[in-house]
Amino acid sequence: MADIFNDGWAWWVIALAVGVPVVLVVLTELVGAFSRRGNPIAGPLRLLRNWVVPAGAVFALLGFAIQSPADQVWVRVVATVFGFLLILLVLSSFNVALFANASPGSWRERIPTIFVEIARLALVVVGLALLFSWVWEADVGGLLTALGVGSIVIGLALQNAVGGVISGLLLLFEQPFKIGDWLDTGGVKGRVVEVNWRAVHIETGSGIQIVPNSTLSGASFTNLSEPAGPHSATTSVKFSTDDPPHEVMALLREIADALPMRVQGERASIDYAGSGAYGVSIPVTGPADAGRALSMYLSWLWYAARRRGFALDGDSTDPLTEPQRLVEAVAAIAPTLHLREEDTEQLLSSARLERYGVGEVVLPAGVIPDEVKVVLSGRATLALEIDGARIEFSYAERGEIVGQTALTRERTQSVTVAGDILTLVVLPLETVDALIRTRPRLAMEIGESLELKRKQAADRLAELGLGRGVISDR
Template sequence: MDTYMEFFQNVSHVFTTITFESWLFFVLVIVIYIGITIGLDVLAKHHNISIKVVRFLKWFFLLISLYVLEYTVLPKMRLGVPEEALLFVKVIVIWFVVIQFLDGCYAEIYIKKIKHEQVNHIFIDLIKLLIFIVLVVVLLKNTFDIDPSSILTSSAILTAVIGFAMQDTIGSLISGLLIQIEKPFAIGDWIAVATHEGKVVEISWRYTKIKTISRDYVLIPNNSISRDTLVNFNRPIPYVRQQIEIGVDFSVPPVRVKMALMEVLEKSSSILKNPSPIIRLMEYGPYRMQYRIIFYVPQFEAVRRAIDEINTSIWYQFRKEHIPIPYPQSELAVRDYQQPADETSAIVEMLQEISLFKGMLDDNLDLLVRTSCVKNFMQDQFIVRKGSTDTTLFVLLAGKVAVEYEGRSLTEFEAGNFFGEMALLTGQPRSADIKAVQAARCLVIDREGFRMILSKSPKIYENIQTMFHERMLDRDKKGMLHAKKMEGTTLLERFRQIFIE
C-alpha cells in the first residue's frame, strides 16, 4: 500500500513540476493530430480518395506524433516511461503504417491507377510477411530479451511434424510463389488446366480462381497447375486462333468455294481482319472436299459467338451461291455441276479476244472456264480491296467497274477487260480498290486453275511477257524510271518463281 502511495506521490510531483510550455506542446501535438485525421476524412468524402490511402496517412501521422512526443515532451515530463513499452507501441504503429502503405498507396495508386495493372497480392503478402518477421525479431530481442535463434532450434522437431502434415498446402504456397515469379499467366488471361477452362480472376497463395464460359467459379490448387499441362490462350499473341471445318461437294470448283467463304469472313464483325483469315482445302473425303477456315477472335469470350455467326452465314451464302453441302450417301448418278453450255461458250469467245489469252486453244479455254467460277457483284460493292493478299484474276463479263485509290477514281473497265493479274502472276498485294459501278458479273480465276492451262499453252508465256513489256513502256512514258526497272526485272522473276521454277 505504501508503494502505491509513493508512486502516486511521484506522479503528482512530476505533474506539478511540468512546465506550462511542456503541457502546451503536448496538447498541441494531440490537437494537430486530431485535426489532421478530421481533415483527411473530409477530403476523402469530397474528393473520392481511397479509404486505404486515408488510413495510411492517419497511421503515418500518428507515428510522427509519437516520435515528436518521445524526443521533445516526454523527456521534460520525466514520467519514467520504460523504453520497452515505447518500442512496443512504435512497432505496432509501424506495422499498421506498412500494411496501409502496401494496400493503399502501392496497390491502389501505383499499381492500379498509374501502371494500370492487376495487383499481385502474393507479392504484397510476401513483403508483409518479411516485415512482420523483422518486427517480431526486434520486439523479441529488445523488449523481451529473447534470442530468436533459440526458439527456432527448440521447435525444429515440431516444425518438421507440421511440415509433413501440411505438405499439400505448403506445395500450393510454393507453387503460388513460382507462378508469380515465372508469370505463365496473368489476371484476365484465358487458360485451360486439365479439364477446366476459363478466365483468370484471382491468383492467391493456395489457389487460382477462374471464371468458366458458363459463368461458374473454379478454384484450382496451385500445385495442380504446376503438375498438369497449362494452356494460355492469350499468349504469345493476345487474340485467339480458331478454325472451322466445312465439307463441300466435289462438283464445285475450289475457287468458287473459297470466294464464297471469303465473302462470309469479310462481312463478319466478330473476327479480326488482321491477321487475315485463311481458307485451306485440306483433303478429299469419301463424299466431300474438306475445307478448313482459320480466323482470329479478339477475345476468348467471343469465340462461340464468332463460330455461330460464321457457320450461320456460311449456310446462307452456300444457299445463295447454289453450293451443296454433302452428307454421307451412296449415289449411282454422276453429276456435273458446271456452267451452262451456252454461257461457257460465250465466255470462251470473250476470252479469245482478251490479250492475255490470245492464241490459246478453245479446249484449254473451255477447261479454264469450267475450273473457275462466275460471280455476281451488286452496284457499289467492292470486288477488290487495297492491300488484300488474295491471288485471283477477274475477267469482267458484264457491267462496269472503277479502279479507286484513296477515294479517287482512276479509271473504269467495261466488259471484256480483266484486272487483278499482278496478284495472280507475281503475288503482289492489291494496289488499289476496285468497285462495281454497275451490277457486274466476273469470271474468277485462281492461281491453280491458271497454272493448269499454263502448262498446256506455251503461247500464254509470250502474252505475259508482252503484257509486262507494255506495262514497262507505260511507266517509261510517265517518267517512272525506277518503276520501269522493277517492272522489267522483279515482276518477271516473281512470275518465274511462282509458275516455272
C-alpha cells in the same frame, strides 16, 4: 529555479507541453489535406497522429521528464506499446510507398495480397521479438529456434499441399491471365470469372469448371485473349475432291465475310490442304464470339453448299432437288404470278428451289438482281444498312416476291435477310419478263409492291429521325 532547469526534467515538460500540441495540429492539417486528395499516405499520418505521438509523449514523460527507473513495469509497458506502434507505422509506411501507388502491370501491382500479409506478419513477429528482448530482456533465441524447427517439420509433413499452394501463389504473382480472359487448358476452355489463391474458376458454357492453380502452373495453357486485337475462330471443313477448289474457297470466304461477328476491315483466311480439306480462319472481336461465329458459319455453309451443289462432308444430297418438290412449289406460287396451265411446263424447266439458314443474306444491297425469287415458306426481312447497322423496315412472307428491282434494272438499296429458315422459288429474269408482257395485272401488282416498300423504308427513316435517303426496294 535554476536547479529545476539544471535537472533537465523541466525542459522535457516544457517541450512536451508545447511540442506535442503543435505536432498534432500539423499532422491534423496534413491528414485533412491528403484525405481530400485521396492520397493513401493519409493512413500512416493518421496512425502517427492518433497513436504514435501520444504514446511517444507518455513514454518521454515517464522516462525523461519524471525520470522513472527503466526497469519499472509501467515504463516497460509504455515502451512496449510505443515500440509496437512504431512497428505498425513503419509497416504501414512501406506498404503505402511500395504498393499503394503501384503502376498497372508492374511487379508491385501483381504481388498477391497473401504474400504481402505473410511478409507483414513475419516482420511484426521479428519486431516484437526484438522489442521484448530490448525492453523486457527476454531470451527469444530459444523461441525462434523452436519455431524454426517446428516450421521445418510442418513443411515436410505438408510439402505436397503447401507446394501446390505456393506454386499457385507464384502463378498469381506472374499473372499470365486476368478475370475476363479466355483460357484453353487442353481439357477446359472458357472465360475466367474468378481467381483466388487456390484455384481458377472458368465459365465453360455448361457450368463453372474449377481448376487448381497448381495444375495450371505445372502445365501449359493458352490465353486466347492475348495478344490484344482480333481473335481468329478456326475450323476445318471437308468437301468432295470433285468440287473445284477455287470455287469452294470463294464460297467459304463469301460465307465468312457475311458473318455479323467478323471484325470490320478484316477478311477471312482460307487454306486448301488437298484431298478436299480446307482450313478457315475468321477474324472476330474476341474469344467470346468465336463459338457463336463458328456455329453460325457451319450452319450457313450447309445451306450454301446445297445451293451450289457442293458435297460438304462428302454429301451433296438435298431433298429440295426432288422433282415433285418443284411441282408442288410451282403450284403454290401460281396465284402470285397469275399462272395458266400452259405456263407450268416452262416454269418447271427453268425454275429451281433454294433454301437459306436463319440470318443469311438472300439479296445484298447495291446489286442489280438477275433473278426473281418468290417466298415459298419462312420469312425474309428487309433492312437498310446505315453506318454498319441494319434498320429493318419490312418483310416478305409466303407468296411475296423478292428482287423486283431485277425487272426495273435498278440497284437494291436494302438488304434482304432470312428471318427464318427460308425456302424460295427462283425464276430466271427472262421467264418473269415473259409473264409480265402477257399479264398487265401482274406488272401493276409488282409496281405497287415496289412503291409500298419505298414508302415503308422512308417512314422508318423518318421515325428514327434520319431523314429521307436514296431508297430502293429489295
